[in-house]
Amino acid sequence: AQSVTQLGSHVSVSEGALVLLRCNYSSSVPPYLFWYVQYPNQGLQLLLKYTSAATLVKGINGFEAEFKKSETSFHLTKPSAHMSDAAEYFCAVTPNSGYSTLTFGKGTMLLVSP
Amino acid sequence: DVKVTQSSRYLVKRTGEKVFLECVQDMDHENMFWYRQDPGLGLRLIYFSYDVKMKEKGDIPEGYSVSREKKERFSLILESASTNQTSMYLCASSFDGYGMDVEAFFGQGTRLTVV
Numbered sequence: 356a357q358s359v360t361q362l363g364s365h366v367s368v369s370e371g372a373l374v375l376l377r378c379n380y381s382s383s384v385p386p387y388l389f390w391y392v393q394y395p396n397q398g399l400q401l402l403l404k405y406t407s408a409a410t411l412v413k414g415i416n417g418f419e420a421e422f423k424k425s426e427t428s429f430h431l432t433k434p435s436a437h438m439s440d441a442a443e444y445f446c447a448v449t450p451n452s453g454y455s456t457l458t459f460g461k462g463t464m465l466l467v468s469p
Numbered sequence: 470d471v472k473v474t475q476s477s478r479y480l481v482k483r484t485g486e487k488v489f490l491e492c493v494q495d496m497d498h499e500n501m502f503w504y505r506q507d508p509g510l511g512l513r514l515i516y517f518s519y520d521v522k523m524k525e526k527g528d529i530p531e532g533y534s535v536s537r538e539k540k541e542r543f544s545l546i547l548e549s550a551s552t553n554q555t556s557m558y559l560c561a562s563s564f565d566g567y568g569m570d571v572e573a574f575f576g577q578g579t580r581l582t583v584v
């Protein structure tokens with residue numbers, strides 16, 4: 356069984372501030388992990404993924420995430436928030452065992468103020 | 470670019486109607502998925518398919534069925550629409566197996582309102 360917990364349904368930051376969105380997972384086998392972003396009335400777009408290579412993963416739009424096995428975490432960060440980063444962010448997990456489905460967290464809405 | 474196309478962005482249907490949501494992908498992906506998205510609940514898996522004519526129930530299959538007659542097309546069917554099926558529906562596809570290319574690609578979503 357696998358599950359994802361995203362801490363905080365809403366996170367507010369000022370433009371230029373650090374963005375930190377938290378994700379913890381549970382998985383009975385080594386996982387693959389993903390962060391997706393969703394803009395209003397759009398589908399989900401992949402930001403970055405961890406697939407058992409480097410534990411620090413860089414994605415699009417200046418985002419990165421670090422896989423920490425000991426903490427079962429995959430937190431998303433960005434050094435300096437931009438107004439265009441305002442969106443909903445989803446963390447997802449799938450087992451590293453071939454065919455399987457993604458399990459998503461409930462999402463975190465990022466609000467960026469000027 | 471991978472493209473997953475959902476046939477409608479917005480739909481309004483009446484209670485009791487049979488509703489078809491269509492999804493087509495152009496990357497020869499084995500896996501296809503239908504999710505439902507509701508505020509505060511995230512994405513919940515309705516059905517998925519790992520091959521033509523194959524289907525598996527997800528977490529919330531009640532009131533839905535699916536069809537996959539061709540590899541590139543995956544249809545979600547609401548046999549008798551009800552107001553509690555008002556939601557955003559997202560289709561996705563992915564490769565099957567191990568390795569780097571395991572992420573799911575999503576369509577733009579269909580916002581369905583049942584009145």
